[in-house]
Each structure stands twice: as structure tokens, then as C-alpha cells.
Amino acid sequence: MIVAVASGKGGTGKTTVAVALARAWGARLLDADVEEPNAHLFLRPEISQTEEIYRMVPVVDEGRCTFCGKCKEICHFSAITVFPGTVLTFPEMCHACYGCLEVCPEEALSEGQVLVGKIFCGRGQGVELAYGALEVGEPMASPLIKALKARYLSPGSVSIIDCPPGTSCAVLTAVRGADFCLLVTEPSPFGLHDLRQAARAVKTLGVPAGVIVNRAGVDYPELHRFLKAEGLPLLLEIPHRREIAEAYARGKSLLEVMPELREALVSLLPSLRRTS
Known part of the structure; x- marks a missing residue:
């Protein structure tokens, strides 16, 4: 329960x-x-286990990017925006939905990581x-x-x-x-x-x-x-x-x-x- x-x-x-x-x-x-x-x-508690937890954020390969803007269109949280000749990402706004990676026709986006925090486990009393x-x-x-x-x-x-x-x-x-x-x-x-x-x-x-x-x-x-x-x-x-x-x-x-x-x-x- x-x-x-x-x-x-x-x-x-x-x-x-x-x-x-x-x-x-x-x-x-x-x-x-x-x-x-x-x-x-x-x-x-006496801590017996510690683990770092990460979340995905997009990483842009501007050498492959054609700046079509599809990644910007699908992101509901404005975590990625496209200008002529450059792409800006805002990791603190990304919800790790993977939408931008899925729609990119040039596969110019890859998975990066941001440390979210740590988990501790132990026993006490x-x-x-x-x-x-x-x-x-x-x-x-x-x-x-x-x-x-x-x-x-x-x-x-x-x-x-x-x-x-x-x-x-x-x-x-x-x-x-x-x-x-x-x-x-x-x-x-x-x-x-x-x-x-x-x-x-x-x-x-x-x-x-x-x-x-x-x-x-x-x-x-x-x-x-x-x-x-x-x-x-x-x-x-x-x-x-x-x-x-x-x-x-x-x-x-x-x-x-x-x-x-x-x-x-x-x-x-x-x-x-x-x-x-």
C-alpha cells in the first residue's frame, strides 16, 4: 500500500x-x-546507496542543421528556438519529451544530459x-x-x-x-x-x-x-x-x-x- x-x-x-x-x-x-x-x-540514517539522476536535454549539431524550425514548432515549452544560422536551447525549460529529436529531418539533435539531483537511501531508527x-x-x-x-x-x-x-x-x-x-x-x-x-x-x-x-x-x-x-x-x-x-x-x-x-x-x- x-x-x-x-x-x-x-x-x-x-x-x-x-x-x-x-x-x-x-x-x-x-x-x-x-x-x-x-x-x-x-x-x-546510515546512507548505504547514492545515485545521481539526470534528465535529457537536446544538443544541436549546427553542421547538420538546416534551421528549418520544426524543433521549435513542436516544443510547447519554448526550450528551443531557431534563428537564421543558429539554434538556441534553454535546458532549464526542457521537459525531456524527445519531440524535437523525433521531428528533426536531418538528425541534427542528439541526447545530452543535465544533472537533476541525487537519491540517497539508508536505514535509521x-x-x-x-x-x-x-x-x-x-x-x-x-x-x-x-x-x-x-x-x-x-x-x-x-x-x-x-x-x-x-x-x-x-x-x-x-x-x-x-x-x-x-x-x-x-x-x-x-x-x-x-x-x-x-x-x-x-x-x-x-x-x-x-x-x-x-x-x-x-x-x-x-x-x-x-x-x-x-x-x-x-x-x-x-x-x-x-x-x-x-x-x-x-x-x-x-x-x-x-x-x-x-x-x-x-x-x-x-x-x-x-x-x-
Whole structure:
């Protein structure tokens, strides 16, 4: 079973929940927040594997090019443009669709490579962790997330994906194919605003979802009205306690400061299996 943990904004406790679930379930954890992965700060794994991930970009042989412009016409992302006597490519805009290579009548384009980032895998605190780290300046997280999922999602076991925050392409790439999505929010106007967007995005993928409220304790009835209207089950509430924030700042996981939550987290898994 694949469980994605997402949120409409950063700072709601998404990684806190993902790490706690991985420890409670003994599940494999994929940190797909590749722009700023931090699950390893809590699990402190011993890294056993490292792999560089590349994406294709076109390389132009101007000696063979006739500057016909067909490559420019097929590119929807303006990653290649043709002038009389020269061709310019913009690797940071290329989505590696191979369209330009396919349509070039002179075979003047070949495959080049750009480093997207690295994938690390290791084990810490009884959890197998794999996470991606996007190369500095690389604008596209999705290729690295796809590579992370392709290499470390195991069909026969329980896997948790700690998704990027927000509702970007990277988030949809991380959630796509999951059996269930846990949406982490907080009882505040900002939390509800971003939960609405996240719930809408997950719904377009056809992935069933439920909600975990972090920093619970503040009375905010608008949140509960939204959950009822959208048919989103409230699966768990994590109390708003100072010691949780202090433990987080020291790199400790939720279960280290609130071991009593383990039973509630363990009981979530069979519930999610029945729902998905």
C-alpha cells in the first residue's frame, strides 16, 4: 500500500506525521520534498546507496542543421528556438519529451544530459528511508521525484511518501499512483485555505483522502464544516503542545515525545486499507 502525506502549505507538520507513521508502521519512507528534504534529520540514517539522476536535454549539431524550425514548432515549452544560422536551447525549460529529436529531418539533435539531483537511501531508527536532493539551480523537481518512486516504491509492502508542500506539479507527481492521501492541516484560516486547494488537487487524481489536524486544540468550526461538506474524514488530531515543538527543534520525532500516539497511528493503517 502506498500512502502519500501532503499539505497545502509548508510548516503544517507534514514531515512530522510522515516520520511518525513510518516508525509506527515499520514502513519504507520516501522523502519526495526534494527541494528541501528533512526526514533524514529525524531518522539519522546510515546512507548505504547514492545515485545521481539526470534528465535529457537536446544538443544541436549546427553542421547538420538546416534551421528549418520544426524543433521549435513542436516544443510547447519554448526550450528551443531557431534563428537564421543558429539554434538556441534553454535546458532549464526542457521537459525531456524527445519531440524535437523525433521531428528533426536531418538528425541534427542528439541526447545530452543535465544533472537533476541525487537519491540517497539508508536505514535509521528501524525505518528504511530514501530521499532525493534537487541540484542547486535545477528548476524541475518532477523528474527526480519520478526516479525516486520508480526505484524505491515496493508493491508488496507499505510505503509512505512525504510529498512537497503546496499544489504544484511536483506535488501531483508525488501523490499520483498512491492508494490514499493523508492531508495534514491546522485549525486556522491559512490552514483551511490551503487545505481547500490541496483537497481539490488530490481529487483530480482520483486518490481517496483523509485529514490529520496538527496543532489541534483551537476551536475553528469552519474547518469541520469544510470536512463535512467535502466528505473528508478527520482521522487524527495532534494536540498543540510546546514540548512537541521543542522536540522537533532538537531533531526528535513525534513518537519520542508522545509515545502514547503510537496506538492511534498503528490503528490508522487497517482503516486506510479498508477505504482505499
